[in-house]
Every structure is written in structure tokens, then in C-alpha cells.
Amino acid sequence: MTDAEGAMADEFIWGYALRREWPDGRHDLFGFTPNAATAQRRLDRDERFWQPGPVRPVAVYIVPANAADVRQHPVDGCRSVSCPDSPERGGRR
Template sequence: MTSDEFTWGYAIRRQWPNGAHDLFGFTPDAATARRRLDRDRRFWRSGPVRPAAVYVVPANGAEVRRHPVDGCRRSCCPDSTDRGQW
């Protein structure tokens, strides 16, 4: 077990139209997560390729660190926005 196994916070989840997703940007701070979410949404807003959704999810540090870089389709990855409104 690593020290980030028990570190809970927030990560950004980017959902793609083909069903794949990305999980990145772990932070224990909600305000930082919100800024990262806003920045990611702005980045993709004007491009020809856009994610289906971008939102903040509760996650632990180890989950995000071990997550595949892109194109993940596992159903067990964090996908709930239960820890606050975004």
C-alpha cells in the first residue's frame, strides 16, 4: 500500500463520445479541482474534437495515479459527482 491509498480528494473525468474516459488532475482541494475543471472545459470548447462531458469526481490519489493515460473503458473508475455540485 502506498501513502496516497488513503488520500481522498477530487479528479477531473473527461468522457469521450466513443465511451472511453480519462481521469487526471488529482487534488485534495475542491477549489483547485474547480479551476482545473474550468480550464479543461475552456480548452476543449472551441476545438473540432470535443469530449462528451468533463466533470469533477471524488477519487483517491492512488486511483488517479494508477489510471491509464487515456482511452480507459473500465466501469469501476470514479464516475459519480456525489461530493458537491459542479
């Protein structure tokens, strides 16, 4: 498989990712999985990690995403409004 074929395949693999939003407007998109239960476990773990610290995200929630969106997302925070986001996230999670 060539790199181009691999990139095309990622665009068709749908599942879930975590979106972490920061007070300054940046967000992170990470933890892609095709399994909803795995996404929920990752969300719970991320929430526990940040809870005791002085610096915390504004929100962390599960969003529907494809593998390519997550793989290509900037690692150091992003401000793009075109990134996967779920309008029905149900408050802070």
C-alpha cells in the same frame, strides 16, 4: 520510504479528480487535488481548452477519488466501469 509504502499512502489520500468522457465510451481520469477549489479551476480550464475545437469530450466533471486511483489510471483512455464516477454530476460541465 519504499515504493510499497508510497503506494499504500496514496490509497488513503482522498480528494478530487477530473473525469473526461469521450463519444466512443473511453474516459480520462486526471488532475488529482485534495482541494475542491483547485479542482473547480482545473475543470473550468479544461472546459475552455476544448470549447473551440472540432473534437470535444461528451462531458467533463469532478469526481471524488483517491490519489492512487488517479496515479494508476491509464493515460490513453479507459473503458473500465470501476473507475471513479459521480452519479450526481449535474449534466455536462
